[in-house]
Amino acid sequence: MTDYRPEVSSPDSNSQAVSEKEAEVFNHPALAGKYTIQRRLAAGSQGQMFLGLTPDGKRVAIKAYDIARMANWKATSLFEREMETMLTLDVDGVPKCYETIDASTAIRPYYFIVQAYVDGQSLQDMLDAGHRFEIKHIRDIVAALVRILMILSQHSPPVIHRDIKPSNVMMTPDGKVYLVDFGTSVRNTFHVGGSTFAGTAGYMSPEQALGEASPASDVYGLAATLIHLLSGKAPYEMPQRALRLDFRPYMPEAVPKWAIALIGACTHPMPERRPTLDAIAKAAQSASFVDPYAEAEDAGKSADSAGDSTIDAIVRAQKPKPPARTYSKRCLYTEIALGVFISLHLMLVAICFHPAVVAVMAVVVVSLWIYCARRLKRINYPPADF
Numbered sequence: 078m079t080d081y082r083p084e085v086s087s088p089d090s091n092s093q094a095v096s097e098k099e100a101e102v103f104n105h106p107a108l109a110g111k112y113t114i115q116r117r118l119a120a121g122s123q124g125q126m127f128l129g130l131t132p133d134g135k136r137v138a139i140k141a142y143d144i145a146r147m148a149n150w151k152a153t154s155l156f157e158r159e160m161e162t163m164l165t166l167d168v169d170g171v172p173k174c175y176e177t178i179d180a181s182t183a184i185r186p187y188y189f190i191v192q193a194y195v196d197g198q199s200l201q202d203m204l205d206a207g208h209r210f211e212i213k214h215i216r217d218i219v220a221a222l223v224r225i226l227m228i229l230s231q232h233s234p235p236v237i238h239r240d241i242k243p244s245n246v247m248m249t250p251d252g253k254v255y256l257v258d259f260g261t262s263v264r265n266t267f268h269v270g271g272s273t274f275a276g277t278a279g280y281m282s283p284e285q286a287l288g289e290a291s292p293a294s295d296v297y298g299l300a301a302t303l304i305h306l307l308s309g310k311a312p313y314e315m316p317q318r319a320l321r322l323d324f325r326p327y328m329p330e331a332v333p334k335w336a337i338a339l340i341g342a343c344t345h346p347m348p349e350r351r352p353t354l355d356a357i358a359k360a361a362q363s364a365s366f367v368d369p370y371a372e373a374e375d376a377g378k379s380a381d382s383a384g385d386s387t388i389d390a391i392v393r394a395q396k397p398k399p400p401a402r403t404y405s406k407r408c409l410y411t412e413i414a415l416g417v418f419i420s421l422h423l424m425l426v427a428i429c430f431h432p433a434v435v436a437v438m439a440v441v442v443v444s445l446w447i448y449c450a451r452r453l454k455r456i457n458y459p460p461a462d463f
Contacts, residue, residue, distance in 0.1 A: 105141075105187060107180035112139060112191065124156070128194060136194040137175065144186035156188055162236060162259045163190055170225040170255055195255050200306065201244035210306050212331065214252075218306070220361055221254035222246065222299055227354045230292040237290050241298030242280040243305055279313025283320050283346045293348035296357070300343030307332055320346035335360075 108114070112129040115136075119126040124142040131137060142156045163174035178189035200218070203210075210218070222241070229236040238245075238259060247255040276285045282297035284290065301312045301322070308327040316323045322344050328337055339360055345351050352360070 105180065105183070105185060107178050107183060107187065107189060108139070112137065114139070129191070136196075138172065138192050138194040140190040140192070142188040142190075144181055144188065159259045160188060160190055163192065165232075166229075166236070166259075168225060168228050170221060170253075171229075171259075172255055172257060195247045195249065195257070197247045197249035197253070197255070199244050199257075200246045200248060200302070201242070203248070204243055204305065204309065209309060212307075212333075212336075215303065215306050216361060217252065218246070218248070218254055219299070219303060220358070222256060222302075223354050223358045223361070225254075225256050226292070226295050226299070227358070230295075230354065235292060237292060238295050238298070239285060239290050240276050240280070241295055241302055242277050243302055246302065279311055279315075282348065284348055291348055292354065293351045296343050296351045296354065297348075299357075300340045303340055304344075307336075 108129075110132075112131060115128045115130060117125055118128050118138065124140060127139045127141060129137045129139045142153075144153060147153045160177040160179075164177060166174065172195055173193040175191045175193070178187075178191065180187045180189065226238070229238065236259075238256065240258065241256070245256065245258045247257055249255075276282075276298075280298045280301040282290075282294040285294055304310075304312050304315075304322065304324045304327075307329065308324065310327050312322055312324065315327060321341075324340065324344075325337060339352070339357070342350075342352050343357070
């Protein structure tokens with residue numbers, strides 16, 4: 078995919094002259110009369126992101142894909158996919174797409190996506206700048222992303238992002254969270270399968286390496302992003318054991334234990350064993366994310382205990398349940414008959430002894446019958462035995 082990274086520039090870079098290649102985009106006939114380019118926001122290997130103005134002065138973000146510089150057909154296919162996906166989305170937290178422009182037949186072939194301008198920074202930029210997120214702020218980020226992903230998964234067909242990572246999450250100065258870059262997204266993969274390989278190492282679920290994707294794949298990417306925000310270390314820099322990220326040694330002591338357990342469940346290599354987005358949302362709501370650096374120690378302990386019950390239920394739900402023991406009808410009848418025979422024999426023998434012995438034998442007989450009754454309630458009858 079095309080990974081857009083903001084360019085490093087001086088404070089007065091807005092007034093700097095652009096290169097000849099950039100000027101081509103600035104003066105592209107497909108944009109003439111519709112948008113005025115102000116400056117470049119970001120650059121990738123095959124495209125650029127520009128800040129533009131509409132005739133009425135509205136700021137927009139224009140993603141320009143240079144077809145002539147494409148690495149291969151797959152890169153162009155991903156951008157075309159993003160164009161199709163963005164036009165169908167109207168989700169709070171996803172930049173609104175105003176239009177897509179197909180200039181692939183022009184002398185200078187380009188694709189353009191014109192969308193709402195997000196005045197903010199990506200989480201990756203903030204991490205690179207040395208910013209460390211407080212746990213309560215991470216809670217808000219996770220809650221916002223879960224809400225966006227739940228809406229996307231409810232689309233018909235579902236929209237799977239497949240490349241959730243800090244550089245694809247934008248945050249405005251007032252804390253609004255946006256999910257961007259749908260170049261690797263896929264529609265309907267969860268139902269029909271057969272999607273193409275796409276994603277970013279470290280944030281990509283194991284099944285994506287096999288060309289498969291489902292809403293559970295975005296759960297994995299969300300958890301990998303959470304690992305990066307909490308530890309300050311990218312997941313691809315961490316070792317793996319049995320396809321599982323060994324992230325726990327990198328977690329600060331301030332991170333609640335239940336949050337670590339939740340991340341572990343979300344990064345399970347088997348997608349069917351990961352919690353659903355709804356379960357994650359409920360866990361985040363029921364457990365208090367507190368900032369251990371700002372709150373009292375007892376508040377932190379109460380937060381751990383509040384979250385433990387919820388996350389324990391989620392983790393238990395991911396573990397396979399052992400199959401129930403089954404008995405045939407013949408085995409049941411044999412067990413009951415044996416119990417009746419032993420109990421009657423004990424009663425007859427007890428009559429020949431002291432009354433105290435009779436009382437003891439009576440207790441044994443009653444206990445035996447209670448055991449048989451409990452066994453009867455726990456029996457599972459296989460359909461073939463009836």
